[in-house]
Amino acid sequence: MNHKLKLTLLAATCFSLGAYATKLAEDKITVQMLQQAQQLFGLNFNASQLDSATSELQDFREGYERIRKVELPNNVTPAITFNPIPVGFKWPSDKDAFKVDELKKVKLPANKEDLAYYSIPQLAALLKSKQITSVELTTFYLDRLKQYGPKLECVTTLTEELALQQARKADKEIKAGKYKGMLHGIPFGVKDLLATRNYNTTWGAAPYKDQQIDMDATVVERLQNAGGVLVAKLTLGELAMGDVWYGGKTKSPWDLSRGSSGSSAGSAAAVAAGLLPYAIGTETLGSIVSPSTACGTTGLRPTFGRVSRYGAMALSWSMDKIGPITRSAEDAAIVFNAIYGPDGNDLSVYDAPFNYSNKIDVKKLRVGYLKKDFERKYAFQENDLAALEVLKKAGIELVPIELPDLPVNDLIMTISVEGAAAFDELTRSGRDNELKQQHKNAWPNIFRSGRFIPAVEYIQAQRVRTLLVQQMHGKLKDIDVYISPSFGSSNLVVTNLTGHPCVVVPTGSQKNGMPTTITFIGKLFGEAEALALAKLYQDLTPHDEKRPTAFLAKQ
Template structure:
């Protein structure tokens, strides 16, 4: 037995050396073979004969050299591809006629007996109190800073408290208001940002171990615009690591309604903090559900704007053709106030479109053509009763509802677009092996997705985007017949489909389960139609009180 075993081992070693010699050239470069091509074909669902493989060898070897040469060029995450996604269908007319912004008018807001009772006041209510000098921004800011310190560790929703900056900005706001210089409804209002937005003087960790010490010493456009509006940045909030889920390098962000549950994500800390009354509003991002999902879980109101509405300059890139930035707040009206300070071209993000945002809180609902995804709502049996109640409220408000169906496309298969772009955005992380440092190392997590994305052929990525062009046109044909439609947050194709087409969404709470957990519904609009869906959602919230409920925080 032993001599035979030695012979086998010897032959195996010789074979390994020969194979290694076949694969490697001088200086460690890989030499491709026809057998490699044959095996690779199976990954892509293709089949070529021997002659075709032989004729490809030289080109494939050359391409491999191209890749190696290009990898020597350092590409920061902020460098966007030269090819830019355009969600605008053929024949679509952009409304650039900007009219006055018309939020609801508040005549009088009564200050509560205790300062901390302001924790769950809306942005518009706090704005009235600050403008009318019933409370100072500094007092309000210190109150929210205290709540962030007290409840943040249990909820695991805060990465950095920006106290020095916050006090400075609050005092500046108070001084300006005292001098009669009132900037608008965000002046003096504390807020937080998802920790993928760069801020001068503070780390931007992306919620991830490899980047936890990262300092990007500039302000993202959104941060700068909110500062110009007078808002006070008090915290950088948790996010699912590299914008997936609610697990980050410091733990798992919690749902304030039930701390045994995660907040969902990836705008985890933004939704959790607003829900818990740690902030009046926060900024989140969405590529595929990252505003809708945590807002649903935590019972907040969120706006995912049209692709090309809000500058992503200074934000972590995950998918250049799908990333969007929007507010998470207590109400749709608050989202309108915040969005009004955020949107529009900045000369830095080349995907932006100069379109009007003509919000009018008193919009007449009966003038809107409103559809709803009846089949999806009926299929979501556990939530159907909540959708039926929502539709009944809208009908009572004067809405005329028409059942509709979305264009039928393989949208989940088209999600390779996101995977390919994410793989490119974190190419260096994968090739360096530092993806081993990410917290989640299960199959359904970023390290595996980034690695697998290397096997998405460029041809298939382009084909998916060509199908996307047809989807955009067909979606426009549908939106020509309606102004707004109502959708469940997750059932069916709507969430991924509209993230691919770039359509806007407002998500608001529409009920509570027997376990006292929030449920939600989505108001979907035309491209650049945020004004209509926000006004409709606002009037729905005026007729309900789900958004006014808040968790007890008994811990």
């Protein structure tokens, strides 16, 4: 190791040192080291000032070693929690009854392929009227998962034994008149970063592919309590980035030469291909929006602090969010209604009402749109503008708005720092070399780089984030929902940092046949209004009903 490299590594004396920490901890910290180190951070302390700091930094480094001896599994959260609520914000105090239309005259389709694309209310009607049993429906989806799952590379584990057990239980309950609601007896899948008792929870990454966590994540537990039938653990890009996982690369059912994007890769691919009625995904920075676009599904990214992450892999404690991936906004509302709210374990979750109802008067909503973003030239602009036109013709007045002018892309360091902490042991042990992706933008390098971000700069970034939260509150003071392009706008970054909810829905196709989407963003805890507006759009357009066919072709 040359002297310059050694000094560069020692630059991290004010925070964790990485894989070389144990050896370097034996070296005495000198002024020369610190002079080299401060160049990384753009500082200019003189030699005398640095000399005064050496003894304290030596103590800090010894303290790092003692702290590292404390076992910190991924599920241990920091003693600080991101608060997305700006000064002056209030959510409704009353909780209204959740209400969607129950369908009465639903019949089994003559073509069984059509059953794969039935909505949750349609499937619920078939089960409630006993035209099909949960065991039959579960077997139907298991067969599709077995047939097409390998082609799409979207499944890590089939939970067949558990699924059939839960389906038999659901049938007994429904037969006995103990109907639990629209999810009762309906199969679902979850992104494989959610813990499930007795089955592997792989996090999509080779170092964890045999990991078993002896619990059910809160989201899994709530869906099962609602009568849901867990049939599959679904792929995610390793450690929640992209669509490449330890077993391959998840594909879009619209074009098998293309990935399904990520990181909720398997959830979106499986739902789009009719292998499941719905699935659970997560988002830190686009992981529901992006695969929903690549696969043509409807995705709901809830407000930060809406859904418990207990039992979920942590990547960024201040940005991770859990939500449903479905084929329609109404289906997303039904699933979300079963999973939101405090559980006493994830202390970031707020007890705010979700007042979704078929009685919401969408035309009374105050709707904004990012005018400048829609006016610039970009791919898929034609489909986006057509979507805006549909809403205008439906009587929705669109008010131009702008996002705050702050350096939001620089705040993405949040994920680097928190991710480096979440996977500290993986990095220091050297097991990060087992990850499939090893390029400079992959996790191993991001986690290493994250260790060289000073704690002061991370805190300063979070203070700018506080300004962003407050400024967004001001921008949305007179707006209930606003509309944005799904990509090519700062909106995706801004709203993931502020914790605002969004609903992403299909708007048509590109020239190459791949889907396009548009995004509806609600106020904090305003999922109901965003979903209601998205439902209006879907009621007026056929895009959410289109089915991919590429995955059906024989190879």
